[in-house]
Amino acid sequence: MPSFVSSPIWRVAFALLTKSTLRHWGQAKGSYLLIIAIVALGVGSLNGIRQASRAATANFGLFNEAISGRSDFLIEAPAGPIRETQLPGLAPLSRQPDWHLLPVIEGPFTQVSADGEPQRLLRLIGLDLVAVANLPTFIDREFAFGQAESRWNDWVGAAPRVWISSSLAADSGLKVGDSLRGAVGGRMHELEVAGMLGDADNPVPEDLLIADLPAAQAILTRVGEIDRIEAVVNDRAARQSPARMAEIEDRVRALLPEGLVFRAAAERIAERADMTAAFRLNLTILSLIAILVGAYLILQALDTAVVRRRAELATLKSLGVGQRALFLTLMLESLLIGTLGSILGLGVGVLLASGAVHLLADTVNALYFATSVEAIRMSGVDIATGLAVGIGFSLFAGLLPARDAMFTPPAQILSRGDWSPGFVWLRRPWTGLALVGAGLLCLLLPPLPLAGGARLPLGGFLAAGCGIIGAALLSGQTLVWIARACQRVAVGAATKLALSRLADGSSRHRLAVAGLVVAVAMVTGMVQMVGSFRVSIERWFDVRFQAELYVSERTAGGASAVNGIAPEVLQAVTTGPAVTFADTLYISPVGAPSGRTYLGGVDLGAWSGRVAQIWIKDPGALAPAADAQPAFISETFARRFDLMEGGKITLATPTGSRDVTPIGIYADYGNEFGSAVIAAEVWKQWIQADRAINTSLYLQPGTDANVVRDALRLRFPGLEIRNAQELRTLALGIFEQTFRVTSALNGIGLTVAIVGLALGLFSLFAESAGTWATLRRIGFPAKSFALTAGVEGAGIALAAWLSGTFVGLCLGWLLIYVINVQSFGWTLVWHLPVGAFLGLGASLVVFGFLAGALTGAWHRRGLS
Amino acid sequence: MTTTATRSAPEPNDPPDGTTGALAVNQLRKSYGAVEVLHGVDLDVQPGERVALMGPSGSGKSTLLNCICGIEPADAGQILISGADLTKMNAAELERTRRESIGYVFQSFHLLPTLTARENVEFPGQLIGLAARERRERAGALLDQVGMSHRAEHLPDALSGGERQRVALARAVMNSPRLVLADEPTGSLDSVIGDQVLELLQTISDELNIALLLVTHDTDCARICHRTVRLHDGRIAKPD
Structure with a gap:
């Protein structure tokens, strides 16, 4: 055992931990089990997503390895x-x-x-x-x-x-x-x-x-x-x-x-891992948000514990227990919570991973490459990461309450009632302003290039984090303003009392508002991004998919798990009597200056006229470079290779390096690596292939598309043939699946924040026990008691919703115009789901009132 | 038996003369903002001596007590506990002095709610690193002395007010302090129980030769003290 553990401070802290803290745990088993469960859920989310995404993407490697053993080197064509x-x-x-x-x-x-x-x-x-x-x-x-x-x-x-x-x-x-x-x-x-x-x-x-x-x-x-x-x-x-x-x-x-090119077999694994780096990073960030919100909940719960033990802490101070010993005791308690929660979380992670792995594998299949699920495995790194994150966040969450406990005055002063709460700094705007300022500066950072061609909008994420926390710290002032405005029109003793307490804007009121603001901002921002993405995709569908039937290879996987349609099959499908025109797409991965991208072959003439697109730059708007093949390029491709204003790029194809030059830029939400399309005949020469990935059939006017579809299905059972509505449903299904994890984490975040509000109210009312006791003695009725507490809860929720919505709007802007553009290179239509915002606000205010009234009533029962 | 601000005539309970007093307060001044609460207070308490500190509300009794136990810093003057000057100490030294040299008895007991009566008494010993066996033996003896052996394993919630104050008394003297500060120790108790607690205070002070500074409004409480000091508007009143 290290020698410092036998020092007086550690000795006292251990004594307090065993004789006081753990006995408090014993008296409130439910509360502490809940806190430990929250840590477990946070660690479980993080580890579960790590393990699930690894299991869902690990099996993309060399499938023959199971038979032939691991290869050492690969010999491949450049493309x-x-x-x-x-x-x-x-x-x-x-x-x-x-x-x-x-x-x-x-x-x-x-x-x-x-x-x-x-x-x-x-x-x-x-x-x-x-x-x-x-x-x-x-x-x-x-x-x-x-x-x-x-x-x-x-x-x-x-x-x-x-x-x-x-x-x-x-x-x-x-x-x-x-x-x-x-x-x-x-x-x-x-x-x-x-x-x-x-x-x-x-x-x-x-x-x-x-x-x-x-x-x-x-x-x-x-x-x-x-x-x-x-x-x-x-x-x-x-x-x-x-x-x-x-x-x-x-x-x-x-x-x-x-x-032919040579490379180590391990490079291929790494390359595939690079392809999903951004996807996995986004999941990790989302799971970190979940644990961050969990940390807030732990903070609230520990703070409640500190407030309830205030008299005891004051007595300890009077007996000569030092500040550092008290701080250490509280931090040891956080450490214990973090350790127990993390160990439990490792198990929860495996359970969550088992549930999520197929969902993630489907997403990877749909968006990146063919993969299959392998068994969930917990590695030593998973264990270390889970413990480090769980314990780290618990200690972080315990800092404020521990600091608060440290500054608890001796009993002689506490009983005199002239002690002010410990989170005084929350009443000062400087920390919040500094964080918001730092967030704005972070916006100037360029995206960080990842291996494989993906980009990480580091500045955007940092700006979001700093901005949300900074604005949350400032948002307590909203509560004060609202309360002061309402005071002028308030009637009734209970309401006036509640508003006077809110207008005072104590540190704990502000902390409760801040926690809820983070959750509301996160949910509001994400709802905007998902909604905007959906609206953009629907608009894209409405414009882009004008054909009657869509034909592709029948597979159980996503778009990437295709071999292509055999040329004779394609010929037979596209030359039927009902077909007036077929928009056929050939596509192949090719090498790009950084990572890889896609090169497609189409009928460029049809794309300029008959085949509708959402054009970011109309065909012909960009002057083609000399000695390069004209191409329409996707917005993602244009942003990734800096071709928004035209230019030239060299791509590595199976027949050597080829130059393409953009003559138009179209919207495409299909992949985040970008694509360029050239004339189909040139594509066949360059790629040395002739299998199309899909074809869209435009039928004779008056033809019943479903009759043609059914006839084709009978004739070509190996093809997937869908009408426009079926394709739309399929695509939106993939979209919903992609954002299912986001929605789940949003739900967890909001639930945790609401529980945090309830815990925050517990702290508030526990700290005001003297006031409540006085009110009870002077005959303040139970109903008024509940009303006062309810108005306090509703006021906090209202202030949090207003501030959180404002912060969420800023976050929505950031997600859509900075993070999305930098990550994926596509522009979304900003969609504001006003109804959802109002619904969230009304629900929060009602919940805040009920939580306040119930918590207040519970406290009143406990008063002597 | 008691006089105002004068030492009583030598009696069996009179304090022995000592070269170093248990407490010496010299020209103590304390202000809150522009308001001076203590205007140069002088007070000496000898080892084993019991002094009652009386005065109306707002006279500065609590402030004086808080300054003596190092919770509130003095603006000027000296506070010597067994010769060591509190006004020159840093926070850690003040905490150590509170742990080792001063016992405190509160009006509202302030027992630690999760600790049994025995553990509450043992706790100050644990703070100064007393060996477990010695701690147990001393706590047992003190509980016996205050008549609480039979309730040693009970939590504070299960004890009556008088019982809690007895345990608090035992806790206050666990580390053999030179000085015990008692702030209205009978204020939360009825007169019968209050009398028992006062008798205990007297007995413990005598047997362990501990100086006692007893803050009270009740002149009856002062009967166990060798002398009474009156504080008026932040000054020690001259004896009548």
Whole structure:
């Protein structure tokens, strides 16, 4: 035990903790369990979201890893797939004894039920199974698949056969020899189950589907292509030696043919992690807000405890207990609350993560890339983070009450009644003004570039944090102004008494207002942002989606989990008699100067006329640069690459570096990495692909779109065909799903703040026990008692709502015009849900009145 | 038995003469803003001596008591507790003096509500780092002395007013202070119980040779004291 613990201050603090604090806990078990539960919920939210987002995004990596073991290096094309014509150049590499080369192709395969409904998204991995079976890492795994090695000639070149995970087999009731039905690229496939992979000792991802390379190429209609070549070092001991690995890396690089790039396998994982960095960061910030509001609640609860123990603290002071010992005792209490709450929160986090993981995986699927869920795991970093955040915030929350306790005067002075409350600084505006000023200065900070091309609006977040807390500290003055204005027209002793107390604006009144202001501002700001986003998307839909039918590949995943529509299928769909025009979109990820972006191919002429867009810069408004391909670019693309006023950008495509120049800028809320679209024919040349991601069908006037839709659905069961309304419902569903976590955290924040108000009222009335006792002795009726307390509660709620709404409007502006623009590069239409604001205000005032009246009545019963 | 501001004639209870007084207040001045509350107060209390401090409301009794126990700083003058000058001490030294050299008895008891009677008495000993065994033995003896052994494990809520004040008395002398300050110790008690408490105060003061400064409005309370000092408008009144 450290020596300082035996010092007099620590000795006294420990004695007080065991003999006083813990006994108070014993007397008010419910209250303290609630405080611990609040910490647990805060830590649980943070850790749950961390674990869920990790589990939801972790399985994007190399799906064949479960079979072949971890690869060491990857050989890829700079953009797009590797062509088989490039493979002869790899011959010198393949002749080396130190490593195995493993060509891989992968794509989505949507399992379809007997009645044609998509069931689940599987990942089809095509591997050279002979090469896999010879891998040293594979032999260790002892998969049944390896035992079939001697009969490999039975299945090479045979009908498509796949190995599925044991868990998928169990879930789907599939046995060896059964048929697995699914859709790829708009076409239906029947695959024979050749075997099962994995068991309890050697688990493989549930959504893994392994096929021989040629079979997978055929299923994915990508004959002649592979996605990458993985290199596995044979000497596994060499992996532990950085020098040996560097030597091997140098040799691989030296033998690498032109047109292919080399990188460590870990870089690919990191790149995908970078893609979701902003998404995960936003979730983390939201969960931190939840725990910050929780800290306020702890502050209120500890403050209530300090006020209720005031006489005891005063006695301790009289007996010679020093300020520092009292401060230490209160901080030890906070530490205990934080520790217990954090430990509990680690468990809560796992539960929340289990509940949220599928929600987040769906969002990642819809917005970023195909992923699947893996088991929730709590790492050492999770435990450390949870404990650090829970304990840190609890100590932070305990600071003010501990400071207040420290300045409690001895009993001789307290009993004289001339002691003023400890949060005196709250009555002075300087801290609030300084924070608001700092927030304004933070607005000048540029966004912080993240790896992968995302940007973090650090200045915006700091400005929001400083502004909200600063304005909350200043908002107590609103209470004083409202009360003074009402005093002139107040009638009745109870109301006048309540207003006089509010007009006095004690520190505790101001603290109660400040806490509620933070919650109201946060909720008001977020409601505006979500509402504005929804209105913007609806407006975009109204303008952009004028076609009658929308055709895409049928998948169980989101927009990113597509292989593309096979050209012959597309041809058949778009040349039907009812179709007058098809707006077909081809799209591919390409390299950009920072991170990656998307390059699309469309009919540029149609986009300039028939296909409606919300144009930020009309077609032709920007002068094209010479020697570059004309392109329409999304607003996000324009802001990200500083092309709002035109210019030129070089993109890395499978056929080399290509320059594009914007000739118009359109609104697009589809992805945060931006996209540029060029003429479809040029896109096909550059990308060396011909599979469209979707097509919009414009039908002959008078055609019943639903009849055409149904006919197409019958003819092409592997395609998803929706009318405009169905597409809108789907898109808004994805939107709602994306913001579900935000809404949940908003709800938690508001609930916590309202409970905080109730606790704040407890403190207020406990501190005024003398006044209440006097009133009771002079015959103040119970009803008047409740009315006085109720008016105080309602006054605090009203002041908090007015101030919070003002702060929330500023926050809404900040979110829409700074944070959103810097993060995602798109402009939203600012929408003010006035009805929701008024509803929130009315609810708060009513709740404030009821909370005040009930708390007051409770205190009155306790008076002697 | 008592006189006003004069030492009583030597009697069995008279304080022994000592070279260092338990309390010496010299020319103490204290103001609140522009209003001077104490105008150069002089007061000596010898070890084992009991002094009643009387005076009307607003005469400065509470202020004088607060200055003597170091809760309120004096503007001028000296306060010596067993020779140590409070006016020269910093906050930590004042706290230590309150812990080690002064016992305080309140009108409204101020027992710590979560501690049993025994723990309340033990608590000052814990503050000065007294060994657990010594603490227990001394607290037990004091509770026995004030007739509260049978209620030692009860919480303050379960005790009557008189019982609480007995426990408070035991707590005040736990650390063997040279001086006990008692502020209207019988003010919250009925006369019978109040008399018992006063007798206890006298007994403890005699047996432990502790000086007592008793602030009271009640002339009857002053009967246990060797002398009475009257405070009027912030000055010690001259003896009649």
